[in-house]
Amino acid sequence: MPIPLVQSNSGPSAQPANPFAAQRAKVEKNLGNVKKAIAVHCGKGGVGKSTFAVNLAVALSKGGKKVGLLDADVDCPSCHALMGMRGRALLDDEQRIVPLSAHNVKFLSAGNMVDDANSANIMRGPIMFKLISDMLSNAAWGGLDYLVIDLPPGTGDNPLTIMQLVPLHGIIIVTQPQEICLTDAKKSANMAKRMGVKVLGVVENMSGSVFSAGGGERVAGLFEVPFLGSIPLQSNIRKFSDKGIPAVLEDGKLLERFRSIIKSALA
Amino acid sequence: MPIPLVQSNSGPSAQPANPFAAQRAKVEKNLGNVKKAIAVHCGKGGVGKSTFAVNLAVALSKGGKKVGLLDADVDCPSCHALMGMRGRALLDDEQRIVPLSAHNVKFLSAGNMVDDANSANIMRGPIMFKLISDMLSNAAWGGLDYLVIDLPPGTGDNPLTIMQLVPLHGIIIVTQPQEICLTDAKKSANMAKRMGVKVLGVVENMSGSVFSAGGGERVAGLFEVPFLGSIPLQSNIRKFSDKGIPAVLEDGKLLERFRSIIKSALA
Numbered sequence: 001m002p003i004p005l006v007q008s009n010s011g012p013s014a015q016p017a018n019p020f021a022a023q024r025a026k027v028e029k030n031l032g033n034v035k036k037a038i039a040v041h042c043g044k045g046g047v048g049k050s051t052f053a054v055n056l057a058v059a060l061s062k063g064g065k066k067v068g069l070l071d072a073d074v075d076c077p078s079c080h081a082l083m084g085m086r087g088r089a090l091l092d093d094e095q096r097i098v099p100l101s102a103h104n105v106k107f108l109s110a111g112n113m114v115d116d117a118n119s120a121n122i123m124r125g126p127i128m129f130k131l132i133s134d135m136l137s138n139a140a141w142g143g144l145d146y147l148v149i150d151l152p153p154g155t156g157d158n159p160l161t162i163m164q165l166v167p168l169h170g171i172i173i174v175t176q177p178q179e180i181c182l183t184d185a186k187k188s189a190n191m192a193k194r195m196g197v198k199v200l201g202v203v204e205n206m207s208g209s210v211f212s213a214g215g216g217e218r219v220a221g222l223f224e225v226p227f228l229g230s231i232p233l234q235s236n237i238r239k240f241s242d243k244g245i246p247a248v249l250e251d252g253k254l255l256e257r258f259r260s261i262i263k264s265a266l267a
Numbered sequence: 268m269p270i271p272l273v274q275s276n277s278g279p280s281a282q283p284a285n286p287f288a289a290q291r292a293k294v295e296k297n298l299g300n301v302k303k304a305i306a307v308h309c310g311k312g313g314v315g316k317s318t319f320a321v322n323l324a325v326a327l328s329k330g331g332k333k334v335g336l337l338d339a340d341v342d343c344p345s346c347h348a349l350m351g352m353r354g355r356a357l358l359d360d361e362q363r364i365v366p367l368s369a370h371n372v373k374f375l376s377a378g379n380m381v382d383d384a385n386s387a388n389i390m391r392g393p394i395m396f397k398l399i400s401d402m403l404s405n406a407a408w409g410g411l412d413y414l415v416i417d418l419p420p421g422t423g424d425n426p427l428t429i430m431q432l433v434p435l436h437g438i439i440i441v442t443q444p445q446e447i448c449l450t451d452a453k454k455s456a457n458m459a460k461r462m463g464v465k466v467l468g469v470v471e472n473m474s475g476s477v478f479s480a481g482g483g484e485r486v487a488g489l490f491e492v493p494f495l496g497s498i499p500l501q502s503n504i505r506k507f508s509d510k511g512i513p514a515v516l517e518d519g520k521l522l523e524r525f526r527s528i529i530k531s532a533l534a
């Protein structure tokens with residue numbers, strides 16, 4: 001007898017009703033001056049989503065856009081470290097969270113809300129929902145051309161919260177080329193489809209290495225979404241990231257790759 | 268004014284009371300014939316936790332032990348694929364889940380409970396808790412020397428559920444060498460400390476590559492736990508994994524590394 005524990009969420013069923021309509025209305029109001037919110041996702045962790053999101057935000061900013069960056073990986077944040085910004089987020093007189101700023105990008109990360117960067121934020125789903133909801137509906141984001149949202153891996157609470165609360169322009173799926181990772185990239189595309197969120201395209205990260213190459217393009221083809229380009233596995237990205245410097249600031253070729261990805265995804 | 272949204276969970280405070288004592292009692296009863304349960308964790312995704320857990324389980328089995336493997340990454344499972352076992356888990360006459368078997372290892376993964384491996388298991392925390400709880404308290408694991416549990420990344424719902432429900436012998440932390448990953452390895456160690464779970468040691472995966480080397484040993488030193496060894500980034504591990512073959516079955520040198528890790532962690 002098959003186990004009825006997990007329901008498959010693919011298939012032709014209709015998009016589910018949003019149980020968080022009230023919270024979504026608050027978020028929509030607070031992000032009223034944000035032109036396009038874009039989430040970066042993959043079902044699998046460690047594919048370089050955060051590094052991609054940080055460099056995407058900085059590349060957009062260098063192109064003259066007003067940009068915000070929200071780190072939605074609230075239990076294990078990393079955007080604050082990748083941005084080189086380990087300061088503390090503060091509240092303004094109206095008790096609203098004031099985003100920090102670095103490299104001409106406004107940003108918020110739970111990493112800027114704890115004293116010790118190595119302490120574990122041990123939180124169950126409802127607390128994470130509350131925290132993300134506050135960073136969206138109660139933060140002074142102001143006017144932005146783009147709000148880039150870095151999602152944690154998986155298809156659980158936090159990606160679901162962002163897809164339910166934020167009027168997304170779309171998501172960008174980041175994947176590594178190897179087979180085991182492509183399955184999770186497909187899950188990401190299927191989750192977006194199920195939630196009625198547009199997939200802007202697929203980026204292949206750490207391409208042409210021990211991890212193989214070409215898988216990102218195959219996933220894009222399978223879901224009939226644009227393949228946005230590939231980013232090679234190169235040690236200078238890791239080195240700059242470890243120093244808290246977005247690599248596009250130091251590597252002109254990499255910046256060109258991001259400009260091309262931006263053009264394909266957002267033109 | 269500092270934001271009081273996230274409480275740091277490090278520090279000298281006492282271990283919190285377990286709010287799931289009743290569920291834990293059921294799990295303890297059902298795992299009564301399991302000698303040692305060992306969880307594999309890192310705050311960061313994509314470090315190779317699942318590949319490590321699968322090869323650890325197979326290496327233990329090749330050493331003559333009775334071994335089980337539980338994939339606790341229920342929204343984006345991968346152990347079933349890495350074990351090359353895409354069949355369906357069934358219930359016995361008493362409505363208990365019967366673990367599958369491959370390479371002489373009993374195992375359960377949410378990947379064996381859905382029809383389409385690419386569909387997204389979109390689940391919030393309470394549903395994931397229920398599913399993991401069932402796989403622990405209502406599955407016919409029988410007598411085992413070792414139950415290896417593959418945890419998803421982060422310090423949220425699922426790692427917390429395992430630490431609260433299972434009488435763990437300890438956890439093994441898998442990390443990559445680069446700085447941004449070490450922060451999350453430290454979070455994993457701090458979470459274990461906070462939950463009163465022993466850290467059996469740290470393994471450095473994808474060592475000596477573009478990701479650098481030596482970081483795993485530093486984290487082990489910092490927390491005064493054993494450094495268990497390193498596993499190099501090599502393409503044959505990726506190739507075998509993509510085919511659903513645990514690499515220790517084909518690569519004698521890798522099996523030796525796992526035997527050495529097992530000796531250090533479990534002797």
